[in-house]
Amino acid sequence: MPKIASSYKILFFLLVFCAFGTKSVAQETDETTLLPYLKSLEKEYNVRFSFVKEEVELIVLKPFSKTEKSIEIILSYLLENTPLLYNRINERYITITSKENKGSLCGRIIDIETQLPLEGATIISENNSFNTISNAEGFFYIPEQTKNINYTISYVGYSSIKKNTSKLSNECSALLLVPSVAELETVMIQNIFTKGIDKNLDGSILLSTEHFGLLPGQVENDVLQIAQALPGVESVDETISNINIRGGTHDENLLLWDNIKMYQSGHFFGLISALNPDITKNITIYKNGTNARFGEAVSGVIDMHSKNTISSEIEAGIGFNLINGNGFLDFPISKKLGIQVAARKSINHLWESPIYKNYTKRIFQDSEISNIENTENNVSIATDETFSFYDFSTKLLWDISEKDKVRINFLTIDNSLDFTETLETNSQSKTSELNQSSLLGGVSWNHRWSENIETTALLYGTYYLLDATNKDIFTTQEQIQKNEVLETGVKLDVNIRLSQTLKFQSGYHFSEVGIANTQDVNLPRFRNYEKNVLRTHALFAGLNYMSTNQKTSIFGGVRGNYFSKFEEILIEPRLSLHQKFGNGFAVEVLGEFKSQSTTQRIDFESDFLGIEKKRWILADEENTPIIKSKQASAGFVYSKKGLFINVEGFYKIVDDINSANQGLQNQFQFSKAIGSYTVKGAEFVVNKKTKSFSTWLSYMYSKNDYEFERLETSTFPNNLDIQHSATLAGSYSWNALKIALGLNWHSGKPYTIPLENFETTTEGGIATVQFDTPNNRRLPDYFRADLSAEYLWKLSPSIDAKINIALLNLLNTENTINIRYAVARDENNEITVNQVEEVSLGITPNFSFQVLF
CATH class of the missing domain: 1.20.5 (Single alpha-helices involved in coiled-coils or other helix-helix interfaces)
Structure with missing residues (x-):
């Protein structure tokens, strides 16, 4: 047993x-996937593997079968049996990369404080020979042949650094980024449309021109033209001086250059931007949910900034296009002192190019120069116009210490027109003049008290002058018109980092605005001079919250304005909420109250030679009250694997507008009724991007109506009621070549026709047009195709040449952008009604060449 x-x-x-x-x-013999095997190796050998999950999770292999094995032997085995490279940086860290990157230079971007990798950092060479982003583990790769080339690493919320590829190798050395507390940076969702356009978590759009991609029709990075690529931002008459954000007028937008308000935005009376693209590096555009530090605008905010850091070496460029010559210089005098200078000047005094002639034809139609309406004198008149413009800017940068930085800014803008009329019968001639200029300057001091607290103080001044002298060729009559604006002020900003997730901002803004308007006629003698001054004190405060997982971001604040002249206080809350839900989905909620005390009005169509008709005026709380707005919007965002989708609905009310400020060209042209307008609509954007190609479709629907209780017809469509607007565009880049093509379409804006069979009426011997129901007709649909191309040619290791070609209105479509009616007399001295029609630019080619040092 x-x-x-x-x-x-x-x-x-x-x-x-x-x-x-x-x-x-x-x-030891069964197959397994690589990912769990690496996890087991980390525990067994006390090592840490860095890799992109998508590159390793699908790889299958047999684990190494030897019982006694070192980590080096296992790495050799993995190298032979997987399509990956294994690089041992030190005793603990081992990087895993695809063999496709073999022979590439490698770097890894790390947060200096947390030592965690940074995904999505941009790496861009100075000569544009390469650009890439860091992956989930912070790694980036560039071709090995790109040696001894300077490049910049940028990441939102961190200070950018400049490096040279000579210090890179295939061992993926670490590059440390320092969190920036100089400003309350917003966090980017995704680059959209083209490189350099980013949507931020607070709902704003960031434009970065330093390494900008390409948009259809552009030969240079005209920031105010670029802004019109965004849904909800357009110009009904193709001009920079009439940008409409969600149905608002141009004067309802706040334009800032280095935190200084601008009262003039365009050269060539609005066809090109007055901001030199060589100095304008970053632009933030708010359509809603505006930061509490911004006031004086009931529609949008366009916040433009020049480069704010001292360069490590001299950077310069010189070039020309068919409109102007340009140049810039960024000169580091020392490590603590630098200067930036940029200038542009029109070249039509040397050569009147085809684009200059197109611009001239476009801007001078429906003006005194085109002589459309004055047909009473049947006399031959020869005309000649001499036009020029320039802008000049300079900035002094002084880093007194690591904690103190001083910046001195200066910008001047000038447009000048001489219009000469000559009677062919006796050669008698007279010259009328129009000058439009701006002068801006400011001194700022930034002091960092600690890593978490900083203050910035700005003392600034801005001056604008519109001056016209109109001389009648048939009489001795002369009319002088002037519009002057002088604003001086002080801004103080305080930023405090309360924790890793919470930031506090506060500040104070004092401004004194004086606006003068002059009208002086010698025959019959008449002079009118008005000047108003308004002082405003504003306090603001806000909290910015960002969760540690970056899924929840809340930007909230309040601004209080005190108008001392009226003893009136206006409180303006602001809110921006962004919540991620995973798988690329997120929702946005935005809201704001805003106000403004400066607006523009049109007295007569013939003001200022009929070219720049608008004049700035100040609120007086009688005929011109302070304008107030409320806006709310909500939508969702999808952003994943190069696909971006954004759908947003909005509702906007603007109260206390004056009908005289709306540019009405009907029976209410000379009325001064107080009312409001309401805009409701939705925006849709879809953008698909690959490494070389980007295509996008944007669409906006809106309904925009006036409400004036005192007018006979109290409710009617807004002058800017563009109900449907769409853009379809794409861009392609291959090495140093970029190409972009785009189609723009929108429905016609409203206009008013004369009453059928009763076109005119006469009162007191004066004939006027008798109009039908206001804004009861619409212009034909607008359609335009644009094309552009750019090539970067490397002349030497330190000199590049950039060539741009653009075709605006490629199909030469004739678009009617405005129709109005005016009384005239025919050859029989009969009173008739003339239809005055403005058309858009025809096909307009442009070319630019720039040498960059």
């Missing part, structure tokens, strides 16, 4: 041994 029991024990032991032995062999 004991022998039998003993035999059972031996048999049981053998079965257990075989079972475990089989299991052990299976463990």
